[in-house]
Amino acid sequence: MAMSPQKSSLEGRDLRRSFGQGSMRSTALAGVSIDLYPGQFSLMMGPSGSGKSTLLAILSGLLRPDHGTVHSLGQNIWAMSERQAEGFRLRHVGFIFQGYNLFGAFNAVQQLELVGRWGMNMGYWEARKKARNILDMLGLSKKKHLRPAEMSGGEKQRVAIGRALMKEPELLFADEPTSALDWGTGEQVIELLRGAARERGATVLCVAHDSRIIPFADQVIHLEDGQLKGVVYPDGKSGRPDREDERSHSSKSVLPGGEDEGWNKGKLGGRLNRTA
Template structure:
């Protein structure tokens, strides 16, 4: 079964009198357990597409189905619940919560949605911090760690609830070359170990080089894949 199905997705942003057509009819099926990248020029619609895939926004028309659920038809509450249980997010700016420690940031999504016993929750957090090599920094706050370390924490957070799908928008844009490679390697290892599907939006050739499948978006439409 396809993990993600997009059926003729269109998205217009309306600001005042002006309508911007950001996506103009995208149809696509994505199989589970892959490393997939959307590439394309700035303003072509990559972030818009990721937001629709994650249920953070709704298409103007068309259907988005993730793991058998039509998320484009869910109300806000149901959409948040579905997201919490099925989708992890990694952002360019890390988006860690500054007042929470590294440990608490990874624990946060588990508190939000899952009815996990506390002991199991602690085990999950500890295990994820270990996997990303951040166990010894667990007590620190985001302001006290480096960019690469922040992104490793974000990877741990995105995967803590064991989602089927992780969406990553320019996850390496704020990292130096060597650190970016480390974070990509980490995501690759997680993908293999946990059988998570990763979907990236990126300009970064390092990410693109690792992708098993690449889709190019130009001016709100898919053009032929290059891989």
Template sequence: MREDAPVLMGRGLTRSFGDGDSRFYALSDVTLDLFRGQIALLMGPSGSGKSTLLAVLSGLLRPDSGQVIASPDGQSVDIWQLSNRERESFRLKHCGFIFQGYNLFPALTARQQLEIVLRWGEGVPAREARERADDMLGLLGLAKKSKQLPGSLSGGEKQRVAIGRALIKSPQFVFADEPTSALDWAHGEQVIELLRTAAHERGSTILVVSHDHRILPFVDAVFHLEDGRLDENDGVEGKTPAAAAHAED
């Protein structure tokens, strides 16, 4: 049982789509806790509500009911009680996103995809932003691709650029939807190691949605979602190799 307080809490989250007889509940009364310095894995069959839960927790999709309480800097806030502008500001300041569709700017090089996050979102000087972008691309095995546009990158390379963009500002919360889906396992393992480092060494809270069971040894906690409901025994640390190793650090 952890003694520290969670930094991201979902409470009674319900989200439906459609109306009347066609209404479908993607989430039904979901409650979970995520902690600082934790990398958690959300698993479940296709259509179980995983991406919906990720979107609700990250402030991208409003739930029908329930709360998402975040405490990135010690002050707790229900992100769904914020105005649209306040919620956008919260995401910009505290969150990093890894989407299945990459969402890269087609006219920006791999380096510029990362630089813009630092310069626009963080106010980092140009030289420092470039150096940090190049360092991250190096960690991702993309040093020689820094000047290339997305159109000339492979799917796996685009995915790694998107992952670098999410991690470059060391956000408190990282939401990753199938981050290894476009990668061979050599690069997939490299990416998961980066995510684990962001959690264990920089204190980020990371939630990964994935079908990839090879990720299991690298995470601290596992949640199983099926038919919009979480297994009541989920999320307990110490059940994975990574959790045991982290506890011994």
């Protein structure tokens, strides 16, 4: 994949953010600029406290930066009013978090249906049909009527992905979506996120620790101490010559080989298009 295949869909410039006051003040981001592109699965890595989640929160419109701008789909999201930003997120943004955060009372269909009805003003049957289609696509045909307590971690995360995909978002943010999963299950989740980028043209930004994910990414963004240390392209091009070693590391990563019943690896795009 090329370094800049097309116009960026998400553009952060000189982003700075600190927390605390006085002597307790700590800098989470110290002037980070970043570009993300539609159709790309971008991976953001770095040690704990490097500012990954802060950057994701700022880019996704959840946390206001102290300084800098974020242009998302051509719009300066931090110049928007709170209501406008909420409307923007409603139309364009999906989220996946490490903790699944599914309603304990609802089955898989209801988790997705809720977003359709509340977020997209869909009718009951329309939302239900779309939720079922997405769950089929995610390989959860036989799990539709299970509640979170009756599902495995991987299944729950797939439901969470389905919930994020209900709105067909152009921007998809995932914060450590695999850290609570074994590698086999985590790989499936990553495949899904990559599929959302490749097949639907979504801009996907995923924060993760696991270097085994690197080969799946179109670009890998490295943060350290709140600063951008480099952007690596696992297909061979690096944003910074001094980080070439990262590419070689990623090329040595163990390729995933997880398996799961009902899993539809590689077919996400086609199915997504049919449900869209």
